[in-house]
Amino acid sequence: MRATLAAKQSEVPHDRNAMLELIARAITDKAAADQPAMKPVINATGVVLHTNLGRAILAEAAIEALELAARSTVNLDFDLARGTRGERDDLVEPELLELTGAEAATVVNNNAAAVLIALNTLAEGREVIVSRGELIEIGGAFRIPDVMAKSGARLHEVGTTNRTHREDYARAIGPDTALVLKVHPSNYRIVGFTSEVALDELVALGRERGVPVLEDLGSGALIDLTGYGLPREPIVAERVATGADLVTFSGDKLLGGPQAGLIVGRRELVDRIRTNPLKRALRCDKLTLAALSATLRVYLRSGEPAAELPTLRIFNRSVGEIRQAAGRARDILAERLGPEFTLEVVESEAEIGSGAMPVEKLESAALRITHPEKSPETIAAMFRRARIIGRITNDAFHLDMRTVEDPAALAVSFDDGANERRHQGDQK
Numbered sequence: 001m002r003a004t005l006a007a008k009q010s011e012v013p014h015d016r017n018a019m020l021e022l023i024a025r026a027i028t029d030k031a032a033a034d035q036p037a038m039k040p041v042i043n044a045t046g047v048v049l050h051t052n053l054g055r056a057i058l059a060e061a062a063i064e065a066l067e068l069a070a071r072s073t074v075n076l077d078f079d080l081a082r083g084t085r086g087e088r089d090d091l092v093e094p095e096l097l098e099l100t101g102a103e104a105a106t107v108v109n110n111n112a113a114a115v116l117i118a119l120n121t122l123a124e125g126r127e128v129i130v131s132r133g134e135l136i137e138i139g140g141a142f143r144i145p146d147v148m149a150k151s152g153a154r155l156h157e158v159g160t161t162n163r164t165h166r167e168d169y170a171r172a173i174g175p176d177t178a179l180v181l182k183v184h185p186s187n188y189r190i191v192g193f194t195s196e197v198a199l200d201e202l203v204a205l206g207r208e209r210g211v212p213v214l215e216d217l218g219s220g221a222l223i224d225l226t227g228y229g230l231p232r233e234p235i236v237a238e239r240v241a242t243g244a245d246l247v248t249f250s251g252d253k254l255l256g257g258p259q260a261g262l263i264v265g266r267r268e269l270v271d272r273i274r275t276n277p278l279k280r281a282l283r284c285d286k287l288t289l290a291a292l293s294a295t296l297r298v299y300l301r302s303g304e305p306a307a308e309l310p311t312l313r314i315f316n317r318s319v320g321e322i323r324q325a326a327g328r329a330r331d332i333l334a335e336r337l338g339p340e341f342t343l344e345v346v347e348s349e350a351e352i353g354s355g356a357m358p359v360e361k362l363e364s365a366a367l368r369i370t371h372p373e374k375s376p377e378t379i380a381a382m383f384r385r386a387r388i389i390g391r392i393t394n395d396a397f398h399l400d401m402r403t404v405e406d407p408a409a410l411a412v413s414f415d416d417g418a419n420e421r422r423h424q425g426d427q428k
């Protein structure tokens with residue numbers, strides 16, 4: 001400390017203005033250092049479940065539940081009736097069983113962890129059969145072959161990239177086969193001359209040969225979302241009913257809850273996963289379980305979950321409503337940006353995001369913002385300083401309004417950002 005002060009002293013400028021400038025900067029730096037690194041941002045990217053922006057926004061009920069849990073000690077691993085050690089999965093298992101029709105359920109930190117622990121429990125040192133058309137990579141380094149290697153299971157690839165048949169699986173099953181894995185190709189599509197083996201066929205084959213079938217479903221819709229303007233996506237309960245022995249899916253994708261990995265299926269297999277020592281390393285904390293439980297309860301008690309779950313509500317917004325929001329955003333921002341900028345409401349295409357349904361787009365509206373001298377990147381950086389994250393499409397900066405439910409929030413963010421820019425002398 002003494003050494004730093006000494007060094008700083010040698011840098012002290014002699015003229016008064018420079019000195020004041022230095023003090024002002026020190027104060028701003030101090031204020032910036034006092035701010036938490038995680039800040040609210042406005043997601044105007046048009047990607048509803050944006051992995052880099054924290055995916056799903058929680059329902060009010062989930063926020064309340066997690067606040068309660070944060071403020072208090074809770075019966076996390078504690079059986080209130082018997083006063084003995086309990087099992088935290090019990091806090092969400094009944095809801096998961098009711099919603100999916102499965103015999104048992106367990107929860108870990110995220111779906112990547114769910115796949116890892118399922119493979120490790122059921123197939124360590126043995127073979128897992130996967131179609132070459134399903135050896136996927138999800139953003140952020142989740143790759144089926146790599147997760148498989150880390151789990152200690154051996155990957156046995158069958159078929160080809162575009163076509164895999166029942167016979168390919170049938171031939172591959174041997175004494176060393178522990179599992180057949182089916183992976184929902186969340187973030188890409190194989191089109192053209194293609195063929196995959198449907199889950200019911202794999203289940204029939206697995207039963208015939210005594211090999212369980214695990215399906216990594218990815219986004220995991222709990223209800224039919226076609227009523228919310230979304231394309232048809234497999235529903236967890238259907239996959240369980242079709243006979244998958246285990247199904248894994250994420251808590252913070254289409255489900256609209258906190259980050260979590262859900263594993264549902266046959267009791268005997270789920271029990272084995274629960275007693276794997278990895279479960280201790282991958283388990284969720286009380287905050288996640290509180291939010292997850294409340295989210296699942298929304299599905300169970302609400303006739304209209306989209307009214308409560310922001311993710312579904314955002315999918316459900318009409319283009320007319322979004323266009324109106326874009327109009328309001330234009331008025332709000334035109335006033336703040338001044339006449340040099342051109343702001344136009346344009347048609348746009350939003351996405352579901354986080355790897356779910358990559359091809360299907362959601363009709364949307366955006367605000368296109370241009371300036372005769374500023375590049376789209378410069379405009380994007382300016383908005384980022386106001387914590388508004390847009391996107392650059394066709395060489396122009398856009399704010400997609402599907403994901404901005406309240407245009408007035410843009411004004412607040414922009415004004416806060418402007419204050420900060422003033423303090424920082426627009427140096428960045």
Ligand SMILES: *Cc1c(COP(=O)(O)O)cnc(C)c1O
Nearest residue numbers: 110111112186217218219250355
């Ligand atoms: C998203 C996804 C994962 C990873 O899930 P996280 O919850 O992000 O860990 C794994 N498999 C599939 C098929 C996915 O879509």
